[in-house]
Amino acid sequence: ATPVCRQSPFHFHMEQRSSLEMLVDVLVSVLQASGWQETNLVLCHPWDVSGFLGLWARRSQLFLRTVLDLGYLDEPGATHYLRQHGERFRALSSPVLVLGCDLRRARLIFQAAKESGLLLQEFHWVLGSPLSAGELQTEGLPLGLLAYGEVSRPPLELFVQDAVELVSRAIASAARVRPDLALLQTMVNCNDRRRAGGESSGLFLSRFMANTSFHGRTGLVRVENATLVRPEQQYRVWSLGRDSRGDPTWVTVGTWRRGSLELEEGAWQSHRQHKSPGEGPGGARVKLRVVTLVEHPFVFTREADEDGSCPAGQLCLDPGTNDSAVLDALFEELGAENGSVPRAYKKCCYGYCIDLLEKLAEDMPFDFELYIVGDGKYGAWKNGRWTGLVGDLLSGTAHMAVTSFSINSARSKVIDFTSPFFSTSLGILVRTKDTASPIGAFMWPLHWTMWVGIFVALHMTALFLTLYEWKSPYGMTPHGRNRMKIFSYSSALNLCYAILFGRTVSSKTPKCCTGRFLMNLWAIFCLLVLSSYTANLAAVMVGDKTFEELSGIHDPKLHHPSQGFRFGTVWESSAEEYIKKSFPEMHEYMRRYNVPTTP
Known part of the structure; x- marks a missing residue:
């Protein structure tokens, strides 16, 4: 038998490699950090087993439940032994410590365990032999596998x-x-x-x-x-997980130095949660009910096919209710072979959040039933109860919600949120004016009352011009000196319109002094009107291409809105909750313009 630790023939020497005692200390620290009180051992190195067990008992309080010794078998012999003794694998329980095995021998063990009917993801596997960062591979290894190795070794x-x-x-x-x-x-x-x-x-x-x-x-x-x-030696602890693209990758979950293990809390918690909380007794997958809310681009919906299936996306129900009994009956009918669910209730849900849900169900793993929230709201405290998604979660109608769901203090007090997968912030959108001006846009520079006043003044001026001309002894009337031409009311209108629009047309001018004086006053008035119209027309045409400028949530236009200025948000959203809490007067004004959902 190979001894556990050889005694150096030299009385005093310096050693670079790790001692078996130190490796046991590292493994014990990792196992204890996971909260395990016992472990199973698969041994690949031809050590003296009794000597190793004695060393383990001296350095650790963890109980070795099962010991599977493969140290004296070559690779073909180990493969044959594992296939012939599958019951030894089926007797294993989590966690399993694979000690003294290289990656090639470890893959044989994992393959034999898989062939014997074990689900590798149901176990916590630990590679007990140190590896370098360059030796880490992912092919043929189960997710959640723990490994460690020395790093930063000086020359x-x-x-x-x-x-x-x-x-x-x-x-x-x-x-x-x-x-x-x-x-x-x-x-x-x-x-x-x-x-x-x-x-x-x-x-x-x-x-x-x-x-x-x-x-x-x-x-x-x-x-x-x-x-x-x-x-001094330092070890890095790795866990096999998935990267952002879903590919297997090694993630650092802790560092062992000076006799203690320092954990990377976020990565370590992710590793500990690798074994699905949705696994029921005997490894059965639990079915969770998931509620969602249509919010582009996170969740889209379309009609299901004629046979009620969804070639792309996930089949979801849109019953328009949050009654748990109704939903139970609908999903029971949906799962039955001859069940019938109204086609109007069946939708195909797809989008970013649905992809995340599918990936989560694959990694954890679990099955799920998906439905759209009945009232179409995110959730707010209203009339003594929570509505929307929050209400369904609190009432137990749904186990979890997957959608574009904003985190705020009120919701965080009653439900738990995962780490955000998408960071966003509140913003103010301002509607631009129509770029295509209507046919009556030329009248925009002046108010309609101004236009009415101008044309009323025009006709009154023409009327008085006619009266002055006919009452004057010098006027162009049948009784005046010049009897060949007559200045009628139509002549006065022609003259006033010509002066107003600045057009030189053939027109008759009054002969009496009073009429000519009134005509000059009308000309001065028309000059002022045209100047104002031209200036306002330029301003209106420029403003037609601009939008309402707002400096932010504290802009006076929002806190003291003028007549006709409208703004709003989505009902019972986090934005409305924020405005209601921070700016109650603004919220009171904008309530009438809030909408149930975004277009």
Whole structure:
């Protein structure tokens, strides 16, 4: 039998490789961090099993439930043994420590376990032999597998420098106590136990070397068991998971140094949750009821096919209710062979959140039933109860919700949220004016009352021009001096319109002084009107291409809205909850313009 640990033939030496005692300490720290009190052992190295079990008992309180020794079998023999003794695998329970196995032998063990009917994802597997970062592979290995290895090992030159410094420090310390023993000898033999006159210089110097420790170039340098110099070693613990694209990848979950394990909390919690909480007794997959809400681009819906299936996406129900009894009956009918669910209730849900749900169900794993929230709302505290998604979760109608669901303080007090998968913020959208101006856009520069006043004044001016001309002895009337032409009301209208629009047309001018004075007043009035119209027309045409400018949520236009200025948000959304809590007066004004959903 190969001993667990060989004794060095040298009395005093420095060792770079990890001792079996240290490897056991690392493994025990990892197992205890997972909360395990016992483990199963698959041994691939030809060690003395009884000696290893004794070492394990001395260094750990964990109970070894089952020991499967493959150390004396070659690769073909191990494969044959594993296939012939599948019941030994079926007797295993989680976790399983695979010790002394390289990756090739470990793959054989995983393959044999799979062939014997075990689901690898149902077990926690730990590779007990240290690996380097370059040796880590993912092919043929189960998700959730734990591995570890030494990192940041300094080069040999630094080890030699620390060894020389250790000897120098020991000699300096010994010289201060007995310079005659430490410095006067030209040759020192550490095996000399005694010499004439007392203790040998070699034994005297070895005592000082055994008690010397310092922080060198390789870290903390100290002497173990008075004979072994071991530099500080650091180990990295990895877990096999998935990256953002779903490909297997190794993730660092902790670091072991100076006898303690420092965990990466986020990655470690993700590793511990790898075994699905939805696994029921006997490994059965639990079926969860999931509620969603249509919100583009996270969740889309379309009509199901004629046979009620969804070639793409997930089949979901849209019954328009949150009654748990009704939903139970509908899903029971949906799962029955001859069940009939109204086709109007069947939808195909797809989108970013649905893809996340499918991936989550695959990784955890679990089955799910999907339906759309009955009232179409996210959830708010209203009339003494929660509505929408939050209400369905609190009432137990749904086990979880998957959609674009904003996290706020009120909701966080009653339900739990996962880590955000998409970060967003509230914003204000301003509607731009129509780019295609209507046919009556030329009248925009002046108010309609101004247009009415202008044309009323025009006709009144024409009327008075006619009256003045006919009452004057010099007017162009049948009774005036010039009887060949007559200045009628139509002549006055023609003159006033020509002056207003600035067009030179053939027109008759009044002959009396009063009429001419009134005509000049009308011309001055028309000049002022045209100047104002032209200036306003330019401003209106420029403003037609712009939008309402808002500086933010504290803009006076929002807090003191003018007549006709409208703004709103989605009913019972996180935005409405925020405005209701922070700006109650603004919320009171905008309530009439809120909409049930976004277009």
